[in-house]
Amino acid sequence: MVAPAVPEITEEILHDAIDARTESLSSLRELGPPDLVHLLKQPLRNPGKQIGVYHHVTGVEASSSASLAAYINTLTYKEYGQSAVAKTVEGTYCCYNAFSRVDMRVHAPFPGSVECYCVDERGEKRKATDELWLETYLCSVLRAYSYADDGSGDTIRKIMGVRRFNPVTNTETEHRFLSAAEQLFFRGWQLGSDSVVQVPNIVSNHLTTGLLKYFHTTGRYASGINLFEKLRTQNVEVASLLAKVLFMGNEEVQGARVLYEAIKESPMDYVMLDTQAEFLLKKAETAPTPELKEERLRMALGCADRSTIAAPSEFGTWARLAQVYVAMEDWENALTILNSCPMFTYQDKDAPIMPEPKDVNLPTLPETRLDEIDSEPESRYSEQVDPSLHNLRAAAYRGTFKQAYSILTEMTAKIGWDQLLKIRSNVFVMEDEYRTEKQEAVHPAYPANRNASTDALRAVTPEPPTNGEAGGGENQDQSDDEKDDDGEKTLNDADADSAPQTLAPNGKPEDLERPSSAVDPEEAKKADEDHFSRLNNKRLCERWLDSLFMVLYEDLRVYTIWRTQMAQYRAQSMQYKKSAEEWEILGSLAERLQHIDESVEAYRACLGLRFSPKALAGILKVFEKNKSTRETVAGTIRLVTWQYRWYSEFSPELLHTIRTLIEDEGAVKVRSIIQATNLPQNVLDLTHHYAALCATFRSSGTDG
Known part of the structure; x- marks a missing residue:
């Protein structure tokens, strides 16, 4: 090679x-x-x-x-x-x-x-x-x-000019890797962890993430089970990693048994509880009956809830609990729990900081020559992009914010934006409600033509927020305790004024005939109490979640404009034109909002104008999910070639794609489909190299 x-x-x-x-x-x-x-x-x-x-x-x-x-x-x-x-x-x-x-x-x-x-x-x-x-x-x-x-x-x-090689190419180098991992395993926390983990520990760090990614990519589950079985004898916490590899290898009964025994020994291990919740959540998705789905979700809820108690400062436990509530279609609790997630600043991977170079030479090997790929760099820099598409902030989300946004978009995809806003106003103190309460607390004295009764009724039915309004975000510094105090003061003032009186010209109280439209004082007092009770049961929306709503609104606005314009153009039998870069952004937008068919449509339009690895990778996910073997092979060949063109002979995701194809269809059939593709032989050989790796590791399907 x-x-x-x-x-x-x-x-x-x-x-x-x-x-x-x-x-x-x-x-x-x-x-x-x-x-x-x-x-x-x-x-x-x-x-x-x-x-x-x-x-x-x-x-x-x-x-x-x-x-x-x-x-x-x-x-x-x-x-x-x-x-x-x-x-x-x-x-x-x-x-x-x-x-x-x-x-x-x-x-x-x-x-x-x-x-x-x-x-x-x-x-x-x-x-x-x-x-x-x-x-x-x-x-x-x-x-x-x-x-x-x-x-x-x-x-x-x-990063410009990086050659990427596969570090583990055979069983001998695998042995060296796993041996080193075993020797240094209990020091893995020193390496730090993914940005969604607040405190690295022996089972949540860059070493364990790398090991799990290796087993997922290569399918070498037996090696993983062997490694974690040995390490589990030294520390019971490793049981969560052992269970994960067992689940990967479809050894679900054994994996569940491992977790069951380990949790009896360590009942408040949050990683084990989260692993259980994740497993039950996935099993609920494939449950054959609604009753079984409900039972599995109820069990997942118990595990996820307990894991938040075991690790209240970890984002992952709260995010999992929110996912369970979304699956249960308990939208108010899902939003409440999402609001409780501790958010961390994203720590990107270390990148080289180099001085300005004198010259840059990025050569191309003849083996990677493919016309559609070679034309990509020249065309992409001359494309015009609508400023509204360039400024979509959600595209830049990483770490905890990206995951939280994904939960929010899943809710929106299932119930719609309008319904999400209603649930939001039920869960959180909205801005107009908050201001009303503050005004009544700060200005308890009422003019002669006003009373607490009518004010309370007015506050019970606030005007609904307009789409995209940032409810509660700017009031973040107001604590729940302050809110309770203010509410109590207002209720006391309301009691004092509940029997309105008017002064006669002589300065003495004068009883007036009550208008027929007036509200009974007792009813007014009860309405007052109901209103403030409801407010005191609501929460303030965290600033970051408030911001996510605003960003989601902007995503939905741009998406709706695009789909409306598309429909109008089609109705008039006109072509809807965008640059390749704009189609790529629209595809990513639709994918982010979980509108998969629309994302594929946009990505295809992008590829119709020029090659785009991002667009092709987006479509490839759908090909894999739909078991479209020939389309998956054709897409993978082009992505492998593009990667090799930019000095990368190794992508774990592409190797995983080839491996799962071979598992499903057999190595002989996959090799035949690759070879039958109407592309130069030098390009096909690059993908054959990935297939050969699977044979080296004796992956399932390579025997035939």
Whole structure:
């Protein structure tokens, strides 16, 4: 299998890239950036001059200085950019160790002996030990999975010039990976965790996330079960990971039994409770009868509710509870629980911070040539985009905010925007209600022509909020205690004024004949109490959720305009025109709002104008779900080729797609469909490479 081309970024000043990496070490918070490979080159026509070039890479085996020096050595034979007219005189490989927070470095002069050392956060040199190499190797595998592209191209576009390799290509390298993971497992919390986890622990961290992703991608469930069975004997909490892998491998009875036994031993382990709730929620979706679905959801509710008690500061437990309420169609509780979710600032993956380059060379291998893909970069930068589509804030949501928004859009897709607003006003104190209560608390004295009775009745029936109104968000600083106090004061004032009197000209109270339209004082008092009781049972909407409603309104507004215009154009037999970039944004918008058919329609329109990995990846999800084998194969071939064009020979999601195709249809049929596609052989070979990986791992379906 031919290796991806080598991108070359030329420095303005020699060793600028390495110096910049050293300076950034103290600011790294996650697994660290991709590995940096720096080469010093000497032009053949000017031996006295030196040129510094570099690129980034993931997935290279980093178990020793020898393996990294071997990678540098392979680059001396590449003839791209400066390499064609210059010879390499030395190379430096930098690989971050997130356990010990040091940068492992291998310096290889040509000719000469290899020097190996590490640099700490202060920029000081230290000796590289075997223990540090073990940590570095494990971090490099986890980075390869964490920083891989999902097929959409979003990750590839974030950092320029990254070569991505598969870190685990056979059972031998798998053994090395899992052995390292076993040795360092109980230190995994030191690596940090996904942005939706507040406090990393031994089962929720970047190491466990990487392990689960590996087993999900490759289908090597037996290896995962074996690993977690051994680790469970040392700590019962590992049972949640063991159960997850058992569920992945369709060993549901055994997985449920593992959780049952472990929870008896550790009844308030929130990860185990959440794993149970997630499993029951999925089983409820496929329940054959409404009664069975209701029973499973009731059980899921118990687990999810208990997990929020066990971990009240974790977002995931509250989000799961909200999902259960959505599945139960208990919309008020779903919204109440969503409002209770603790939100965290999104921590993005560590990215290299490099100085402005002198030159950039991004070569293309002949093996990745495909006309529809090659024309993509030129056309995308000349496209016009409507400003209203560029400013959709939901597209930028990540972490907890993205998940919370997904729950909100699921509710909207099921009950509609108008009904969601009604539920919102039932659950939260709306702005007009809040102002009425505040005014009555601050100004208890009533003019002669007003009384508490009519004011109370007026407050009971506030005007409904207009679409998109931000109810309660700007009143976030008002606590529940203050609200209760204000309500109590107003009720006392109402009691004092409940028998209205008017002064006669002589200054003494004068009894007036009561108008027929007047409200009985006792009824007014009761209405007062009902109103404030209802207000005191309501909550203030958190600022972030209030903002989500506003963003959702904007998404729905743009979506509705698009669909209305489309219908009008079709009615007049006219073509509705948008640029490819606009169609891509509309497809993403519809997908975000969970209108799948409309998202596919927009993505297809985008692909009709130019190639788009994001659009094709969006359609591919639907092809997979619908078991459209030939369309799935055709889409995967193009995505694999596009990824390879941009120096990535490894995408876990695309490997998973090929593996599940082979499981469903058999390796022989899948290979035949790939080969029968009317595309150049060099392009087909790239996808055959993914199929060959499945055979190497003896995936289900590869025996036939």
